[in-house]
Amino acid sequence: xxxxxxxxxxxxxxxxxxxxxxxxxxxxxxxxxxxxxxxxxxxxxxxxxxxxxxxxxxxxxxxxxxxxxxxxxxxxxxxxxxxxxxxxxxxxxxxxxxxxxxxxxxxxxxxxxxxxxxxxxxxxxxxxxxxxxxxxxxxxxxxxxxxxxxxxxxxxxxxxxxxxxxxxxxxxxxxxxxxxxxxxxxxxxxxxxxxxxxxxxxxxxxxxxxxxxxxxxxxxxxxxxxxxxxxxxxxxxxxxxxxxxxxxxxxxxxxxxxxxxxxxxxxxxxxxxxxxxxxxxxxxx
Amino acid sequence: xxxxxxxxxxxxxxxxxxxxxxxxxxxxxxxxxxxxxxxxxxxxxxxxxxxxxxxxxxxxxxxxxxxxxxxxxxxxxxxxxxxxxxxxxxxxxxxxxxxxxxxxxxxxxxxxxxxxxxxxxxxxxxxxxxxxxxxxxxxxxxxxxxxxxxxxxxxxxxxxxxxxxxxxxxxxxxxxxxxxxxxxxxxxxxxxxxxxxxxxxxxxxxxxxxxxxxxxxxxxxxxxxxxxxxxxxxxxxxxxxxxxxxxxxxxxxxxxxxxxxxxxxxxxxxxxxxxxxxxxxxxxxxxxxxxxxxxxxxxxxxxxxxxxxxxxxxxxxxxxxxxxxxxxxxxxxxxxxxxx
Numbered sequence: 152x153x154x155x156x157x158x159x160x161x162x163x164x165x166x167x168x169x170x171x172x173x174x175x176x177x178x179x180x181x182x183x184x185x186x187x188x189x190x191x192x193x194x195x196x197x198x199x200x201x202x203x204x205x206x207x208x209x210x211x212x213x214x215x216x217x218x219x220x221x222x223x224x225x226x227x228x229x230x231x232x233x234x235x236x237x238x239x240x241x242x243x244x245x246x247x248x249x250x251x252x253x254x255x256x257x258x259x260x261x262x263x264x265x266x267x268x269x270x271x272x273x274x275x276x277x278x279x280x281x282x283x284x285x286x287x288x289x290x291x292x293x294x295x296x297x298x299x300x301x302x303x304x305x306x307x308x309x310x311x312x313x314x315x316x317x318x319x320x321x322x323x324x325x326x327x328x329x330x331x332x333x334x335x336x337x338x339x340x341x342x343x344x345x346x347x348x349x350x351x352x353x354x355x356x357x358x359x360x361x362x363x364x365x366x367x368x369x370x371x372x373x374x375x376x377x378x379x380x381x382x383x384x385x386x387x388x389x390x391x392x393x394x395x396x397x398x399x400x401x402x403x404x405x406x407x408x409x410x411x412x413x414x415x416x417x418x419x420x421x422x423x424x425x426x427x428x429x430x431x432x433x434x435x436x
Numbered sequence: 437x438x439x440x441x442x443x444x445x446x447x448x449x450x451x452x453x454x455x456x457x458x459x460x461x462x463x464x465x466x467x468x469x470x471x472x473x474x475x476x477x478x479x480x481x482x483x484x485x486x487x488x489x490x491x492x493x494x495x496x497x498x499x500x501x502x503x504x505x506x507x508x509x510x511x512x513x514x515x516x517x518x519x520x521x522x523x524x525x526x527x528x529x530x531x532x533x534x535x536x537x538x539x540x541x542x543x544x545x546x547x548x549x550x551x552x553x554x555x556x557x558x559x560x561x562x563x564x565x566x567x568x569x570x571x572x573x574x575x576x577x578x579x580x581x582x583x584x585x586x587x588x589x590x591x592x593x594x595x596x597x598x599x600x601x602x603x604x605x606x607x608x609x610x611x612x613x614x615x616x617x618x619x620x621x622x623x624x625x626x627x628x629x630x631x632x633x634x635x636x637x638x639x640x641x642x643x644x645x646x647x648x649x650x651x652x653x654x655x656x657x658x659x660x661x662x663x664x665x666x667x668x669x670x671x672x673x674x675x676x677x678x679x680x681x682x683x684x685x686x687x688x689x690x691x692x693x694x695x696x697x698x699x700x701x702x703x704x705x706x707x708x709x710x711x712x713x714x715x716x717x718x719x720x721x722x723x724x725x726x727x728x729x730x731x732x733x734x735x736x737x738x739x740x741x742x743x744x745x746x747x748x749x750x751x752x753x754x755x756x757x758x759x760x761x762x763x764x765x766x767x768x769x770x771x772x773x774x775x776x
Contacts, residue, residue: 196641197481204641275757276652290656292640294488295480299638299645301654308647308654310636310750323752347757407656409671413617413756414608421607424766426773429606 261354
């Protein structure tokens with residue numbers, strides 16, 4: 152349809168122009184623009200909260216290195232291509248980490264000594280946020296007044312208090328979690344983490360001053376956006392943030408299995424104290 | 437002391453302080469009497485009985501009934517209970533009576549408790565325990581775990597003979613509890629331990645989660661009607677599925693790791709444990725269980741105790757992370773060998 156312009160235009164035609172312009176504006180308004188947050192509205196639990204129940208898992212290379220990295224050989228050459236590090240785009244917003252100079256040096260040393268130092272090798276609970284993107288699933292059980300987050304790796308667990316915030320009685324590996332809802336986002340404030348856990352296998356580390364604020368936001372029926380704001384003034388010059396999607400395990404029979412890894416770590420931790428050397432399972436002979 | 441974990445010790449002290457505040461709570465007996473005032477079952481938003489909260493499953497009663505009580509399954513009242521404790525033959529239930537839950541929890545008389553609880557202020561009244569007029573956790577006229585089958589006895593004897601020679605050879609030769617793999621009390625069936633008998637229940641859609649402080653083990657129990665997992669996958673805490681029967685959560689567990697021991701018996705691939713959780717008043721969840729493993733015991737046995745609500749929290753028990761005792765024990769043994 153062509154609208155005539157100029158003198159001969161009827162009043163009716165003017166209204167048509169106004170109406171079409173208005174419809175155009177309306178349709179623009181409902182289309183999401185790239186700058187806006189996704190307008191996904193999550194299914195509800197019976198008490199009206201966003202339903203985050205499910206078994207979730209990260210699908211990225213952050214556990215190797217949270218920063219952008221090319222693929223590189225693993226630390227045990229006999230494992231060859233099977234256990235080398237896949238390349239990853241990184242999950243840190245802005246890419247790099249704002250280490251203090253001495254802290255950056257310690258990360259490099261950690262990486263060099265990772266076979267001795269990485270707490271994952273010893274089957275130690277991985278803390279927050281690393282537990283989230285270890286290559287194992289975890290489960291959210293959304294209770295009333297609490298949210299349980301159970302991790303397959305090392306059977307680690309957190310029970311997030313959703314009531315009035317409480318103070319940690321002591322530092323711990325998995326920290327002390329107080330949560331609240333911000334719209335559809337579960338926001339968890341994690342404090343009292345000890346200084347024994349790392350961010351990744353690359354030796355990225357933190358102190359016991361670590362304070363993590365996590366956000367779990369549904370972005371589709373089978374995905375959450377995970378964000379962790381990291382504050383640790385002893386190690387970093389400023390706050391920084393990591394973010395990544397988490398995906399629902401969609402297998403019909405998906406369930407957390409046991410990864411009680413103590414027995415897999417005993418030889419590396421205590422093998423030097425054996426009566427007889429273990430035969431046939433050495434790492435490089 | 438075999439294992440030291442300072443964090444845990446501080447946590448224990450904190451538990452003690454918290455627990456003493458609520459230790460005077462009196463609980464319903466194993467035979468629930470009608471509550472004094474009207475109580476309605478609290479429900480989760482999806483209508484299921486609300487079992488959520490932090491509980492102590494520490495007990496005033498032993499697992500097995502002391503022999504001198506014969507077939508007596510219940511005390512008539514608290515007076516009878518105290519009188520019975522006083523009248524107990526020497527060496528049976530003396531020194532504090534049958535309330536020494538840590539000792540009671542281990543029928544083998546082994547190292548269920550390797551700390552002196554009094555050292556940490558954990559003895560007696562400092563722990564919240566559900567009151568009970570039962571004479572033992574194991575129910576029925578015998579009130580004790582039935583005899584092992586000959587096959588199970590042989591299996592245990594073989595293991596013991598091996599252990600006598602090789603127990604200090606490597607970390608892998610140490611008991612599962614010392615290795616921080618499982619204490620055997622996490623169950624199912626879940627049994628009181630000498631300390632840290634604290635658990636928290638969280639209910640979400642289609643699942644019940646139970647975290648037990650000892651040794652931060654978490655049970656994730658599906659209640660969505662799914663069957664058990666593949667029998668090839670054996671698990672330290674078994675493979676549990678649950679369903680609701682009226683207001684009772686019923687959980688069935690199979691597929692145990694063959695190294696798991698329950699009450700002195702090695703669970704076989706035929707083991708099936710059934711648990712029933714019923715909230716009976718504002719502060720109490722009644723816990724019942726039946727262990728059926730025809731390869732290990734000559735007949736099934738059942739037990740029952742109450743869990744009592746406490747303020748919590750459940751502390752993080754970083755058992756393996758703090759297991760300095762493992763390296764110390766082994767290096768001590770290697771040093772001893774050099775001297776020989």
